[in-house]
Amino acid sequence: MAFTLKERQLMGIHGLLPPALLDQDGQVYQVMQNFNRWTNDLDRYIYLMSLQDRNEKLFYRVIADHVETMMPVIYTPTVGLACQKYGMIFRKPRGLYITINDIGHVYDILCNWPIDQVKVIVVTDGERILGLGDLGAYGMGIPVGKLSLYTALAGVLPYACLPITIDVGTNNQSLLDDPLYIGLKQKRERGQVYDDLIEEFMKAVVKRYGENVLVQFEDFGNNNAFRLLERYRDSYCTFNDDIQGTAAVAVAGILASLKITKKKLSENVFVFQGAGEASIGIAKLLVMALMKSGLKQDEAHKQIWMVDSKGLIVKNRPSGGLTAHKEEFAQDHKPIDKLEDVIATVKPTAIIGAAAQHGAFNEKILADMAKFNERPIIFALSNPTSKAECTAEEAYKMTKGKAVFASGSPFKPVTIDGKTFHPGQGNNAYIFPAIGLTSIVCDVRTITEEIFLESAKVLSELVTDEDIAEGRVYPPLPKIREISTTIAIKLAEFSYDKNLAKRHPRPDDMTEFIKSHQYSTDYQTFVPNLYDWPNVKSGFRIHPPPPPKKNKYW
Numbered sequence: 001m002a003f004t005l006k007e008r009q010l011m012g013i014h015g016l017l018p019p020a021l022l023d024q025d026g027q028v029y030q031v032m033q034n035f036n037r038w039t040n041d042l043d044r045y046i047y048l049m050s051l052q053d054r055n056e057k058l059f060y061r062v063i064a065d066h067v068e069t070m071m072p073v074i075y076t077p078t079v080g081l082a083c084q085k086y087g088m089i090f091r092k093p094r095g096l097y098i099t100i101n102d103i104g105h106v107y108d109i110l111c112n113w114p115i116d117q118v119k120v121i122v123v124t125d126g127e128r129i130l131g132l133g134d135l136g137a138y139g140m141g142i143p144v145g146k147l148s149l150y151t152a153l154a155g156v157l158p159y160a161c162l163p164i165t166i167d168v169g170t171n172n173q174s175l176l177d178d179p180l181y182i183g184l185k186q187k188r189e190r191g192q193v194y195d196d197l198i199e200e201f202m203k204a205v206v207k208r209y210g211e212n213v214l215v216q217f218e219d220f221g222n223n224n225a226f227r228l229l230e231r232y233r234d235s236y237c238t239f240n241d242d243i244q245g246t247a248a249v250a251v252a253g254i255l256a257s258l259k260i261t262k263k264k265l266s267e268n269v270f271v272f273q274g275a276g277e278a279s280i281g282i283a284k285l286l287v288m289a290l291m292k293s294g295l296k297q298d299e300a301h302k303q304i305w306m307v308d309s310k311g312l313i314v315k316n317r318p319s320g321g322l323t324a325h326k327e328e329f330a331q332d333h334k335p336i337d338k339l340e341d342v343i344a345t346v347k348p349t350a351i352i353g354a355a356a357q358h359g360a361f362n363e364k365i366l367a368d369m370a371k372f373n374e375r376p377i378i379f380a381l382s383n384p385t386s387k388a389e390c391t392a393e394e395a396y397k398m399t400k401g402k403a404v405f406a407s408g409s410p411f412k413p414v415t416i417d418g419k420t421f422h423p424g425q426g427n428n429a430y431i432f433p434a435i436g437l438t439s440i441v442c443d444v445r446t447i448t449e450e451i452f453l454e455s456a457k458v459l460s461e462l463v464t465d466e467d468i469a470e471g472r473v474y475p476p477l478p479k480i481r482e483i484s485t486t487i488a489i490k491l492a493e494f495s496y497d498k499n500l501a502k503r504h505p506r507p508d509d510m511t512e513f514i515k516s517h518q519y520s521t522d523y524q525t526f527v528p529n530l531y532d533w534p535n536v537k538s539g540f541r542i543h544p545p546p547p548p549k550k551n552k553y554w
């Protein structure tokens, strides 16, 4: 209904639409009326996905205008629920499915994707969807949601985005028993066959889309996530969002928190609950940041303590379970089993939760943190909301308002005794769209650790004094779109400075250059201004143009 009368007449569709003209502003209003009718977020998700299928520009315009309302629906936490019910809510396919049975034919399947200009792929094998575990092919909601943010937050063109699920089976029995399950009904394939499939996939992607296509690994199980990152990080344009994207956003939050705690980075001591992808990623990036601030590597390691399911990670731990990544952070200390005892012993300045254990930051831990610190840093990063280590309200209440709090999933502001506290959302959504945009348009072929540290630094510098005064360590969500663009511009400068950008010549005006590659949600008119019709309001042709040429398919 946004087609003008001229457009309707030239296309020969006059009369096929209701007479009124409803421009995009009016359509946004109409969508919001519908959106607000739903009483739960899953229904809102279904509604928005059908809008995305029906009118992509309007979908992104709605997200842009209402980012704070929409992000928790198209992304975390609702996308987690949508993944759990993906078979039930399935309406229409979106994205590409490659299964273990397709070995030998992966390139052919990629050729079935009708678009040739793909620049970024988000791929999952569904083994660790958020903190919800193995959701197999139901995990497709995650690449779809992540790529929606590429467009909504950084302006990457929607058709340049390709969500992919690699289906090697699932070990989730309830999915195998689910009559609506959309994936292969078999246990997960592992070992050499799995590796062969991924190898074939990586090669096929480059063959189909070129060596500068960005492949973002998302929500793989621990073991594969680390292995595949090591294997491909130098030879492909790739990164792992859960290890590296999460690391950058967490380090940004810690850097910004220094303005509140009035401490130097090197004066902080960190305890991690969990030693998986996020914790190891954050810890490694923190070591880099600490070393840049003047510490030696072993001094940096001494500031970082990790607790996994077997307790404190210490050298030669009798209970074992130490991978090489964990070993790097093993302390010279006697074993301690419980997180609260570790915190009572180490007296950290910051605790970071990333093990999807709801309630792990209990009353004693939070109260202790407030005892040891004027302003304790409490990051409850696990997703979705149901897996957060503590809620925003618990963090503020139990520390008597002292906590510098951030969480992976969004929490609403909390008011205690008339004072309002604003939690930050320490979610990699502040990072990956910007890194992706820069990498695509500047042709950055290797996404180095320096890029993640730089993006953390840039993000932390975009936290304003007003944000800090409100206790925020991230910019408020309504600003996330402009923040993403600013990060992309700064990363582009950085990439050229460091010789990482392969697109030459270096643009003179980076802001203009980056913005010129961003998607516009405006409807484009395709009617040349040939006629100035005197009587357009009546809806009748006074000087009719020649009848529109019929498309042969009409």
Ligand SMILES: O=C([O-])CC(=O)C(=O)O
Binding pocket: 076, 129, 130, 131, 219, 241, 242, 382, 383, 408, 427, 428
């Ligand atoms: O998707 C999110 O909200 C953040 C993330 O990568 C995860 O939790 O795996």
Ligand SMILES: [Mg+2]
Binding pocket: 130, 218, 219, 241, 242
């Ligand atoms: Mg993830």
